[in-house]
Amino acid sequence: MAIFIWSAIFAIVICFAFVATRIASQSKDEGLQDTGLAILEFGRAFPTEAIRQLQRTENGQAMFVRLHDNKAGFMKNLRNHFACHLIQPGRVRVRDAVNPKAITIDFLDAPHHNGTFEFSTPMDAAEVSLWLLGNYVATHDLEPPAITAANKA
Numbered sequence: 001m002a003i004f005i006w007s008a009i010f011a012i013v014i015c016f017a018f019v020a021t022r023i024a025s026q027s028k029d030e031g032l033q034d035t036g037l038a039i040l041e042f043g044r045a046f047p048t049e050a051i052r053q054l055q056r057t058e059n060g061q062a063m064f065v066r067l068h069d070n071k072a073g074f075m076k077n078l079r080n081h082f083a084c085h086l087i088q089p090g091r092v093r094v095r096d097a098v099n100p101k102a103i104t105i106d107f108l109d110a111p112h113h114n115g116t117f118e119f120s121t122p123m124d125a126a127e128v129s130l131w132l133l134g135n136y137v138a139t140h141d142l143e144p145p146a147i148t149a150a151n152k153a
Contacts, residue, residue: 033060038082042075045084049073055128058101058118064128072131076113085110087132094129103129 035054042051042065050068057063065073072087093106102118103125119125 038063038065038075041082042073042084046073046086049086055119055124055131058120062117064117064131066131070131070134072134074107074113083110083113085113092132094132101125105132 033056035056038054038056039051042049042063049071051065052068053066055064055066061077063075065075067073067086072092074085074087076083087107088109091108093108095104095106097104097116097118099116099118100122101120101124102116104116105114107113117125117128119128
């Protein structure tokens, strides 16, 4: 009878280890692979911002968001939750990386998100860098200068 009880306990431990391993591997693979999830999470964080386009990094751990008024946003998978923030004009620095499919980004307002982000293609990396460049320029710099009487003379 004791052998039966110890065998049952051993089988339960093995089943628990198997289930725990499966859950751990599943959570490791999750990221921002699902575009719908990214839209929902960013929309929940910033309900007044209209998303125009999304660009996911190759590993799916980060997503760059292009908004309707040439603003840019950023999402990062932080294991248990997603960090979302708007990138303020002039508060980001973009540098090229050794890999043509990657760009190195320094977030001045959120330095813990700094890093090199690799995309699927070099065109995707270039597109995100253009979003950030457009976001870097202040709104008043995009407006043409006002025509005054002094300028006409």
